[in-house]
Amino acid sequence: MQARQDAAINIMILHVNHIPPKQTALAASVVSTLVTAACEGQAPARILENLNVHLEWLQYKTNFREAITLRRATRGEEVLPWFEVGVDLRQVRPDSLKEEFVNVLTDAADPAASLRKRVYLEPFTTVRSGLIWRFNNMFWQHLPLWESASGHGFEKALPGGTSDANHPEAIADAVADFWTLLKDLDSHNQLPAEIFALEIGVGTGARACAWLDRFRTLDRERSTQYYPRLRFLLADYSMPTLNRAMEAVREHRELASFLAVDALDPFKSLSFLRFKVLSIHLTNVYDNLPTDEIVVRDGKLYFVEARAYVPAPIAARICEAFGVQPAELGRSVSRLLEVGPQHLHHASLEQGVTFWRSVWDAVRLEERYVAIQSILDAPLPAGVKPGLLENFVGEGVMNQRFHLSSGALESFLNTVPLLHPRGYLQVQDIFVTKLDDYGRMFRGPGKMDGSIVNWVNGALLAEVGAQAGYDVHFAPFHYREGSRTSTLYTTHRE
Amino acid sequence: MSLPILPTTVVGSYSMPGWLERLKTEYFVRRISRQELDEIHDAAVKAAIKDQEVVGLDIISDGELRRDNMIDYFAERLPGVQTDHTSKKFYYDFYDSVVRGKLPMASLRLADDFRFLASFTDRATKFCVTGPHSLVKRIKDEYYKNEEAFATDLARVMNMELKELARAGAKFIQIDEPYYSGFPEDLQWGVRVLNTLVEGVDAKIALHVCYGNRYGKPSWAGNYRYLFPTILEANVQQLTLEFARRGGEDLELFKEFPNKFELGVGVIDVKTHEVETAEIIAERLRKALKFVPAERIFVLPDCGCLHLPQEVAFAKLRTMVQGTKIIRKELGG
Numbered sequence: 001m002q003a004r005q006d007a008a009i010n011i012m013i014l015h016v017n018h019i020p021p022k023q024t025a026l027a028a029s030v031v032s033t034l035v036t037a038a039c040e041g042q043a044p045a046r047i048l049e050n051l052n053v054h055l056e057w058l059q060y061k062t063n064f065r066e067a068i069t070l071r072r073a074t075r076g077e078e079v080l081p082w083f084e085v086g087v088d089l090r091q092v093r094p095d096s097l098k099e100e101f102v103n104v105l106t107d108a109a110d111p112a113a114s115l116r117k118r119v120y121l122e123p124f125t126t127v128r129s130g131l132i133w134r135f136n137n138m139f140w141q142h143l144p145l146w147e148s149a150s151g152h153g154f155e156k157a158l159p160g161g162t163s164d165a166n167h168p169e170a171i172a173d174a175v176a177d178f179w180t181l182l183k184d185l186d187s188h189n190q191l192p193a194e195i196f197a198l199e200i201g202v203g204t205g206a207r208a209c210a211w212l213d214r215f216r217t218l219d220r221e222r223s224t225q226y227y228p229r230l231r232f233l234l235a236d237y238s239m240p241t242l243n244r245a246m247e248a249v250r251e252h253r254e255l256a257s258f259l260a261v262d263a264l265d266p267f268k269s270l271s272f273l274r275f276k277v278l279s280i281h282l283t284n285v286y287d288n289l290p291t292d293e294i295v296v297r298d299g300k301l302y303f304v305e306a307r308a309y310v311p312a313p314i315a316a317r318i319c320e321a322f323g324v325q326p327a328e329l330g331r332s333v334s335r336l337l338e339v340g341p342q343h344l345h346h347a348s349l350e351q352g353v354t355f356w357r358s359v360w361d362a363v364r365l366e367e368r369y370v371a372i373q374s375i376l377d378a379p380l381p382a383g384v385k386p387g388l389l390e391n392f393v394g395e396g397v398m399n400q401r402f403h404l405s406s407g408a409l410e411s412f413l414n415t416v417p418l419l420h421p422r423g424y425l426q427v428q429d430i431f432v433t434k435l436d437d438y439g440r441m442f443r444g445p446g447k448m449d450g451s452i453v454n455w456v457n458g459a460l461l462a463e464v465g466a467q468a469g470y471d472v473h474f475a476p477f478h479y480r481e482g483s484r485t486s487t488l489y490t491t492h493r494e
Numbered sequence: 495m496s497l498p499i500l501p502t503t504v505v506g507s508y509s510m511p512g513w514l515e516r517l518k519t520e521y522f523v524r525r526i527s528r529q530e531l532d533e534i535h536d537a538a539v540k541a542a543i544k545d546q547e548v549v550g551l552d553i554i555s556d557g558e559l560r561r562d563n564m565i566d567y568f569a570e571r572l573p574g575v576q577t578d579h580t581s582k583k584f585y586y587d588f589y590d591s592v593v594r595g596k597l598p599m600a601s602l603r604l605a606d607d608f609r610f611l612a613s614f615t616d617r618a619t620k621f622c623v624t625g626p627h628s629l630v631k632r633i634k635d636e637y638y639k640n641e642e643a644f645a646t647d648l649a650r651v652m653n654m655e656l657k658e659l660a661r662a663g664a665k666f667i668q669i670d671e672p673y674y675s676g677f678p679e680d681l682q683w684g685v686r687v688l689n690t691l692v693e694g695v696d697a698k699i700a701l702h703v704c705y706g707n708r709y710g711k712p713s714w715a716g717n718y719r720y721l722f723p724t725i726l727e728a729n730v731q732q733l734t735l736e737f738a739r740r741g742g743e744d745l746e747l748f749k750e751f752p753n754k755f756e757l758g759v760g761v762i763d764v765k766t767h768e769v770e771t772a773e774i775i776a777e778r779l780r781k782a783l784k785f786v787p788a789e790r791i792f793v794l795p796d797c798g799c800l801h802l803p804q805e806v807a808f809a810k811l812r813t814m815v816q817g818t819k820i821i822r823k824e825l826g827g
Contacts, residue, residue: 190716274766275712387516391583417765421705421712467584469709493709494588494632 012038012048015399017056018441023089027055030092037098043105050082051105052297057089060446060453064132064365066311067091068100070108073302075371083108084297084369114366119315121308121330124368126379128290128406131308132445132452134337135360136288139450140238142340146450149353155204157449158284159484165207165283165428167479174426175214178279182226185422195226196277198233198418200266201285202241205248208234211281212252228255233277235261235270263289264407265414277418282411283428284485286456287444289407294378295369296393296400302369303378304401314362322355333359360450381406383413384464392435392463402438405457409464416468416490425470427488431458433474458488469493495618495665499825500779500793500818501552502811505702505734505760506622506668507798508542508557509807518562518585535560536610543614545808550815553618553666556611558798562586563708564624564670565632572651573600575633586709592634597647602655605662612663621664622702625671626652626691627684642683649691656695668700668734672797675705676713678720689729700732700758701725702797705740710765710801718744722751734758736796738778739765748785757786760796761817762810767802769809775817776824788825793818 014034019027034055038048058065067088073080085104092100107113122131139146147153155163164170178197185191199208212232219227232255236242242258249256261269263285270277293304310318310329319326336344336359341352372378375393376386381404393400416425432438432455444454458474465472470490477485514534521531542557561567562585569575569591577589608621626645638644656667669691674684692699703721706713718735725733733755737745748757761778762770775793782791793814799807 192715275715385512385515387512387519417711419711421715467586467709469711492713 012051012053014053014055017054017439019055019057019089020059023057026089029094030055030087030089030097033094033097034087034101037101042102044109047083047105047108052082052084053087054084055087055089056442058091058442058446060442060444060448061090062361062447063088064306064308064363064445064447065091066364067093068097068104069366070104071367071369072108073297073369073371080371082297117312118309118364118366119312119326119329120366121310121333121363124305124307126292127304127306127365127445128292130306130365131333131337132363132365133290135363135450136452138337138340138356140241142342143238143240145341145349145353146357149350149357150449153204154449154451160480160482163203163207163283164477164480164483164485165203166210167477168210170477170479171207171210172214174281175211175218179215179218179222179224179226181278181422181424183224186224186226190422191226191229192276192278192420193229194231194276195229196231196233196273196420197279198235198266198270198273198277198281200235200261200263200280200282200415201288202234202236202245203283204241205234205245207281207283208232208245208256209248209252212249212256216252230255232256233259233270233273235259235266237261237263264410266411267414267417270418273418275417276420278420278423280415280418280423280425281428282415282426286405286408286411286427286429287453288448288451289405289411291406291408291445291454292379292404294375294393294402294404296397297369299398301372301375301378301393303372304367305370306365306367308363309366310359310362311364318355318358318362321358322351357450360447365445378404379406380404381409381413384409385467388463388467389460392460397435400435400438402432402435402460403443403454403457405454405460408456409461412461412464413468416465416470419490421492425488425490428477428485429488430455430484431461431474431486431488432456433458433462433486435459458486461488465490466493497552497618498822499788500791500822501618502793502815502818503551503553503620503758504546504555504557504811505704505758505794505796505798506555506558506620506670507561507800508545508555508559509802509804510559510800511538511804514538514559515585519582522580522582522585524581539610540614543611545804546811547615547617549808549812551617551811553620553792554611554615555620555622556607558622558800560607563588564672565589565629566591568602568624568629568652569633571602571604572629572633572648573598588632590634591632592636593638593644594636596637597651599651599654601658602652604655605658605664608659608662608664618666619664620666620668620700621659622668622670623652623656625669625701626687627671627677627680628673631673631677641680642687645683645687646690649687653691653693653695656692656697660695660697664697666698666700667695668702668732669730670702672702672704672706672713674703674721675716678716681720681724685724685728689727692729698732699730700734700756700792701728701730702734702758704736704760704797707764707797707801712739712765718747722747726751726753730755732756732758732792734760734792734794736760737782738763738770738796742778742781745782745785754790756790756792757782758792758794759786761793762795762814764795764797764799764802764810767806769806770813770817772813772816772820775814776820779817779821783821788821 462472574597626648
């Protein structure tokens with residue numbers, strides 16, 4: 001799209017990405033405002049010439065972006081001349097849009113401007129190793145404190161207010177499939193003496209309990225005596241969650257075990273079960289694991305780096321409310337993440353939790369694009385062969401932004417070695433199953449209560465799975481109308 | 495060529511370098527030519543031979559680095575086996591091969607690969623061939639309508655090839671039949687076909703049976719009990735079995751079913767990157783020695799090293815040699 005400024009023609013490239021049908025009028029209005037701002041000469045021509053604007057609707061009500069955000073690109077130490085402005089239709093306020101847009105463009109020419117407007121909590125780093133993931137860990141480690149403060153359980157933050165994992169029909173079908181597998185192994189005299197099943201990311205324990213209840217019932221109905229041979233492992237990295245799950249499955253305590261595992265590397269804790277587990281299930285785990293993002297702009301590749309910050313006005317309010325010196329906010333946040341909300345110096349538990357929630361609510365990410373010569377230079381998840389990613393992106397992709405789903409890939413690769421030769425992995429989550437689908441809607445990161453949510457790059461996961469010896473399939477979760485989750489399941493690749 | 499007691503060797507394949515995987519895939523998507531790939535293979539095989547010599551193996555293979563997988567290398571050479579689509583997304587994928595008529599007798603040209611191996615090492619060599627039972631499980635049959643009949647014809651064709659290998663100087667040939675473990679009910683006819691395959695071949699014949707190593711993971715679970723006593727009818731001199739990953743319990747079978755086979759004892763777990771210590775290797779060998787005399791034991795990994803990174807494969811094999819030396823010393827060698 002071209003914007004005329006006086007007699008000169010300036011180019012401002014505007015990308016309109018994934019706008020929901022109901023928001024088209026708003027989108028048109030915003031486009032009009034942006035073009036008008038450009039035409040009125042309020043933004044420097046040099047800036048407009050190098051500008052790409054991406055207009056989109058972030059479906060997460062809370063996320064890490066402001067209504068209008070600036071993203072610069074670098075190559076080594078050099079700051080590249082082009083830059084990108086992201087406009088979130090959901091957050092824009094029409095009355096101040098033009099002013100904010102012009103301010104961002106003006107700031108683009110003034111590197112010191114952001115230092116006045118933001119309190120940074122960390123330097124630029126890869127997204128997966130950024131500070132927000134420490135907040136995410138803290139949420140799961142101190143879940144009861146957060147839930148007590150919010151007044152509701154974490155599952156209430158899910159769409160529909162409940163986890164699809166607990167749907168009784170889905171569980172009944174999963175149990176029936178598992179029983180069929182056992183029966184088949186049994187008929188070939190290959191059923192192991194101990195039947196291992198594993199759930200990673202146990203949530204409230206409701207799914208495990210329902211699954212075990214159903215399995216016991218089915219086993220009794222069919223007189224197969226598989227239930228007593230079952231060894232059901234509940235694994236999570238959050239001890240509060242495990243404790244809750246332990247209570248939920250108390251009726252099955254004799255065959256249930258509770259294990260603290262690193263979701264990124266279940267094998268580390270469970271290597272004694274190598275090639276022994278017949279069923280592994282995960283729900284909403286992969287979408288909560290650290291990830292990085294790759295951006296393709298005009299056919300060139302960039303890696304996304306980010307640094308967390310709090311907008312200066314909000315930082316000032318937080319500091320005032322909690323008696324923190326403005327210059328000390330970063331240090332207070334570091335301490336919060338280090339010792340937890342209950343041990344913040346000079347703060348009561350309640351104050352600590354409120355401080356935590358306030359900072360989390362305010363924290364944003366400033367992104368920059370770091371040029372990479374080749375996709376082979378991208379920091380790939382452990383175990384992913386460079387050529388695989390090169391083939392995945394393919395040729396001819398000009399503009400795209402997608403997750404590497406680094407944590408999910410790592411977790412997957414560190415989970416499948418546990419599978420018995422006839423075993424299978426099922427993962428219920430939000431998956432992007434085709435690379436092109438990244439252009440259809442915003443895929444995160446979003447905030448889900450005190451945790452992070454990202455869609456999972458299922459298409460890449462399928463490629464990685466194939467090279468690990470598993471065909472990876474995705475089936476929509478058809479048990480609840482409107483559900484966006486789907487189930488990844490593996491079959492052995494011949 | 496005399497061998498020390500407890501000769502060390504590989505099952506067949508050596509580590510497939512990542513760069514070679516990429517170049518093989520480049521060939522299948524038509525980005526490099528057959529001639530270029532052949533030259534790359536030559537260089538890779540020489541490097542694999544050198545690595546095996548450096549770690550101190552007594553018997554050397556070509557690392558099977560020319561092979562995409564254990565099936566296609568033979569399927570594309572077998573006369574009468576048709577592959578309708580010879581393009582692959584990933585080199586390790588299987589072709590969809592099919593046989594639509596009676597297999598004619600013709601050469602598979604395997605002897606060229608053996609000659610290449612022999613020309614680059616002074617040590618004893620081993621050449622490995624996928625057996626007919628495993629091949630019929632992956633090649634679609636639209637003619638014979640009977641697995642044993644198909645496998646028997648395959649065995650006849652491949653018997654000629656084994657004889658050609660022997661004429662080229664191959665003194666030690668290994669037949670790989672991992673699919674026995676997936677289809678134990680086939681064993682009776684599997685052994686009949688095996689005997690057809692090796693009939694009149696003037697070389698030592700080993701039979702390798704494992705639980706699969708596709709993508710570096712087992713394809714089946716179970717134990718070797720299903721092999722006995724049927725396997726005693728196999729006209730082979732050596733059984734090569736996996737004991738490292740699965741433990742040595744199945745060694746008891748050699749006591750329960752006395753036999754004259756040499757035993758290739760798998761002492762390296764190729765499905766983990768963790769490198770065993772020499773003492774672990776030694777302990778595994780001590781256990782085997784309780785059931786089979788030293789003069790009938792060969793030392794090798796559980797299966798091929800294909801899926802191990804080069805540095806891991808190298809370290810594991812070096813440790814295997816060191817562990818073997820411990821036992822040789824204990825035996826007074």
